[in-house]
Amino acid sequence: MFDENAIVNRVLNKDLRAFELLVKQYEQLVFFVIHRLVQDKQNKEDICQEVFIKIHQSLPSFRFQSKLSTWIARIAYLTAVNYVKSTKNRLSHDYPENIDNYHFTDENPEGELIKKNTSAYVNHLISQMPHHYKTVLTLYHLNEFSLAEIKDITGIPEGTAKSYLFRARKLLKEKIEKDLRRENT
Amino acid sequence: MKKLNDDALQELLSNNPSSNEDNLSVKDADNLLAYQNLFKILETEPAQGLSFSFASNVRRKLQGRLNRKSDMRFNMMAASIFILCLLLGYGLLQLISQTAADLVWSMVVEFKWLLLSLTCLFFGILLTDQQLTEREY
Numbered sequence: 599m600f601d602e603n604a605i606v607n608r609v610l611n612k613d614l615r616a617f618e619l620l621v622k623q624y625e626q627l628v629f630f631v632i633h634r635l636v637q638d639k640q641n642k643e644d645i646c647q648e649v650f651i652k653i654h655q656s657l658p659s660f661r662f663q664s665k666l667s668t669w670i671a672r673i674a675y676l677t678a679v680n681y682v683k684s685t686k687n688r689l690s691h692d693y694p695e696n697i698d699n700y701h702f703t704d705e706n707p708e709g710e711l712i713k714k715n716t717s718a719y720v721n722h723l724i725s726q727m728p729h730h731y732k733t734v735l736t737l738y739h740l741n742e743f744s745l746a747e748i749k750d751i752t753g754i755p756e757g758t759a760k761s762y763l764f765r766a767r768k769l770l771k772e773k774i775e776k777d778l779r780r781e782n783t
Numbered sequence: 784m785k786k787l788n789d790d791a792l793q794e795l796l797s798n799n800p801s802s803n804e805d806n807l808s809v810k811d812a813d814n815l816l817a818y819q820n821l822f823k824i825l826e827t828e829p830a831q832g833l834s835f836s837f838a839s840n841v842r843r844k845l846q847g848r849l850n851r852k853s854d855m856r857f858n859m860m861a862a863s864i865f866i867l868c869l870l871l872g873y874g875l876l877q878l879i880s881q882t883a884a885d886l887v888w889s890m891v892v893e894f895k896w897l898l899l900s901l902t903c904l905f906f907g908i909l910l911t912d913q914q915l916t917e918r919e920y
Binding site for chain 1: 789817818821822830832834844845849
């Protein structure tokens with residue numbers, strides 16, 4: 599079993615093997631966050647590496663006030679947000695100021711191509727959403743964090759995170775239904 | 784028959800993912816099923832992932848950075864000790880023989896550019912060596 603206290607103490611004592619174990623334990627968590635928030639396919643692995651280097655540098659300041667996974671997810675989230683800001687990601691500027699008014703743009707060729715694979719299509723739709731929606735969907739469904747933990751990770755209040763989550767799922771459901779209806783007619 | 788809106792249906796599924804309420808209207812039951820399918824898809828892990836050697840790559844990269852950091856610390860310490868020794872030697876020489884100390888000082892002033900160039904060359908070689916070592920990692 600993974601004993602996070604023991605591993606953290608070993609890492610603090612400069613044991614790099616222990617850090618490798620920590621990376622193996624949390625690499626999926628970090629990848630899910632980076633994968634959803636960063637569009638740049640080439641750099642995802644490099645950004646994940648950067649996240650773990652930051653984790654190693656900041657570990658002495660970790661005081662076990664939250665779960666280690668929550669703390670790691672926060673570093674991954676902030677790294678992804680900074681990366682998106684620094685690369686001036688095209689999509690981040692296309693959202694309406696009030697993201698509650700967000701709706702999917704009708705069609706694009708890429709969407710048409712992957713519609714047959716529902717899972718890939720949903721991921722494609724998610725990639726078009728504002729980053730707050732993507733973040734809460736990923737943290738809640740893939741990383742299985744609670745709304746309280748999402749608040750600790752992103753700083754989004756619980757109520758707002760819940761409303762983003764519900765709204766994002768409703769948007770996805772409606773879009774898929776609309777596409778299915780269109781296909782059947 | 785219960786009439787539920789989207790939020791209520793999502794709440795129902797969040798509390799009980801395998802929810803299958805018989806007392807729902809046909810429309811609500813369809814919506815519930817649509818949400819159940821969506822939840823399943825949302826929980827599906829992405830097809831692509833990190834490489835199998837990701838953890839060891841991170842360890843190697845980190846090891847490289849730590850080595851560089853400790854090399855840098857060592858070099859700085861060595862340079863400080865060297866400078867300190869020179870100053871100490873000059874101080875001692877001044878105590879032993881003022882003339883010899885003046886001679887050394889005049890030599891240093893005369894060849895200052897050569898000495899400065901040699902020092903820069905030494906640190907340049909150290910930095911290049913570190914960068915080459917980093918690339919190998």
